[in-house]
Amino acid sequence: MKKKIQVTLNGKKTELEVPSHRLLLDLLRDEIGLTGTKEGCGTGDCGACTVLLNGKPVNSCLIFSGELDGADIVTIEGLKIGPEMHPVQRAFVQDGGVQCGYCTSGMLMMSKALLDENPDPSEDDIRFAISGNLCRCTGYAKIVKAVQDAARELRNRRS
Amino acid sequence: MKRPEPLEIFQPTSLKAASTLVKEQGPGGRFLAGGTDLVIAVKEKGYKPKYVVDLKRIPGLTGIRVEKDGSVTIGALTTMHEVETSPVVLNKYPFLARSAAEVGSVQIRNRATIGGNMANATPSADVAPALIALEAKAKISGLNGERTISLEELFRGPGQTNLAPEEILTAIVIPPASSGLRGDYIKFSPREMMDLAYVGVAVALDLHDGKQCRKARIALGAVSPTPMRARRAEALLENQTVTEELAEKAGAEAAAESKPISDVRSSADYRREMVRVNTKRALLNAVAGEPAFWVERRDRRY
Numbered sequence: 219m220k221k222k223i224q225v226t227l228n229g230k231k232t233e234l235e236v237p238s239h240r241l242l243l244d245l246l247r248d249e250i251g252l253t254g255t256k257e258g259c260g261t262g263d264c265g266a267c268t269v270l271l272n273g274k275p276v277n278s279c280l281i282f283s284g285e286l287d288g289a290d291i292v293t294i295e296g297l298k299i300g301p302e303m304h305p306v307q308r309a310f311v312q313d314g315g316v317q318c319g320y321c322t323s324g325m326l327m328m329s330k331a332l333l334d335e336n337p338d339p340s341e342d343d344i345r346f347a348i349s350g351n352l353c354r355c356t357g358y359a360k361i362v363k364a365v366q367d368a369a370r371e372l373r374n375r376r377s
Numbered sequence: 378m379k380r381p382e383p384l385e386i387f388q389p390t391s392l393k394a395a396s397t398l399v400k401e402q403g404p405g406g407r408f409l410a411g412g413t414d415l416v417i418a419v420k421e422k423g424y425k426p427k428y429v430v431d432l433k434r435i436p437g438l439t440g441i442r443v444e445k446d447g448s449v450t451i452g453a454l455t456t457m458h459e460v461e462t463s464p465v466v467l468n469k470y471p472f473l474a475r476s477a478a479e480v481g482s483v484q485i486r487n488r489a490t491i492g493g494n495m496a497n498a499t500p501s502a503d504v505a506p507a508l509i510a511l512e513a514k515a516k517i518s519g520l521n522g523e524r525t526i527s528l529e530e531l532f533r534g535p536g537q538t539n540l541a542p543e544e545i546l547t548a549i550v551i552p553p554a555s556s557g558l559r560g561d562y563i564k565f566s567p568r569e570m571m572d573l574a575y576v577g578v579a580v581a582l583d584l585h586d587g588k589q590c591r592k593a594r595i596a597l598g599a600v601s602p603t604p605m606r607a608r609r610a611e612a613l614l615e616n617q618t619v620t621e622e623l624a625e626k627a628g629a630e631a632a633a634e635s636k637p638i639s640d641v642r643s644s645a646d647y648r649r650e651m652v653r654v655n656t657k658r659a660l661l662n663a664v665a666g667e668p669a670f671w672v673e674r675r676d677r678r679y
């Protein structure tokens with residue numbers, strides 16, 4: 219039951235022929251080879267698989283490929299702006315917001331989505347936003363700091 | 378984690394076509410909205426639908442609209458995140474917005490829809506008590522036209538609704554609110570986020586001069602096979618001034634009316650006790666206006 223779909227993937231128009239029941243997460247990792255998006259739980263609980271679908275953070279482990287015709291998808295591989303790391307990425311590296319890295323792509327996509335909507339989030343806002351992203355390593359404090367630093371950097375660039 | 382088996386996913390572009398499809402394809406199919414319940418059922422619980430009918434290509438099923446008569450229509454495919462952040466909902470029914478914000482995570486709420494959540498009929502669904510306390514109605518479309526029932530009647534049991542196989546829940550309609558409307562929703566659960574309610578309590582009061590209760594609606598989640606109204610507790614409050622003492626009594630009555638079960642989350646006795654306490658708190662919060670005590674942690678917004 220293959221289906222032809224057209225999506226914009228990391229800014230590029232892409233035509234795909236996919237089995238309808240294939241999950242977006244598996245489509246990205248196994249068929250397209252974008253392995254930056256991770257699978258933690260597979261049931262919507264951990265956020266490791268977070269990608270942006272039409273600009274909004276979603277769990278790619280809960281979406282059938284057969285629903286996706288016309289969708290705009292951004293994965294961790296599409297977060298960089300040109301050769302440079304995205305400010306959120308740089309802040310995570312600088313502040314020690316990354317340890318084993320397994321949660322990181324999901325955390326980064328969620329953080330980017332938060333900063334797109336709220337350029338100056340409080341600590342509570344950040345913790346609320348990442349409540350669906352589990353991290354077993356960092357204890358979250360450094361992630362929160364990284365998001366705050368990235369927010370500052372992005373605000374400075376804008377002004 | 379298990380992967381779904383091959384599956385036909387239809388994407389009809391009208392309600393009629395969607396219902397006709399189900400009629401033609403026969404039993405064993407499933408409508409798909411946000412998929413946050415369906416995909417988990419497939420992956421985790423071994424649920425095998427014969428086919429899936431995705432409703433997201435049907436126009437007119439999303440968005441929140443204030444009608445001329447002051448009622449509010451919420452399209453069935455409106456996401457929880459849209460409900461949680463809608464200026465209309467925040468302004469008219471802040472406790473409904475808060476109840477939507479209690480569901481899952483930001484990622485889940487960007488996919489989960491209000492209609493999907495209702496049609497899935499989980500007894501602990503967070504928005505159900507708030508909507509039932511607001512006396513919301515369910516608009517349903519089928520092959521023989523439309524019908525509207527009270528949302529309370531939609532639920533038949535855990536996972537069971539009053540919908541025929543080819544019928545589609547198209548919208549939730551909240552009747553016009555009186556200017557004295559005050560409400561609250563308390564989700565009582567062990568974690569702040571990403572968990573189901575032990576107990577959910579929604580109250581909607583119509584207060585005269587901020588005190589005299591002209592009408593009271595109390596709806597409970599997770600303490601009976603379907604979300605339920607606590608009618609005897611409501612009756613205690615009507616035409617009374619809501620004092621702490623009366624709220625206490627109403628809480629005890631609501632607890633007596635509830636029919637919880639014991640499961641992995643909690644024992645029935647504990648649930649009943651938590652209905653008592655949280656009904657009282659919700660009533661006092663509603664009277665005090667919000668935000669009041671016990672709700673502060675629920676006021677964050679993404």
Ligand code: FES
Nearest residue numbers: 258259260265279
């Ligand atoms: S893998 Fe998708 S939320 Fe955990």
Ligand code: FES
Nearest residue numbers: 317318353354355
């Ligand atoms: S860095 Fe290891 S799980 Fe977050």
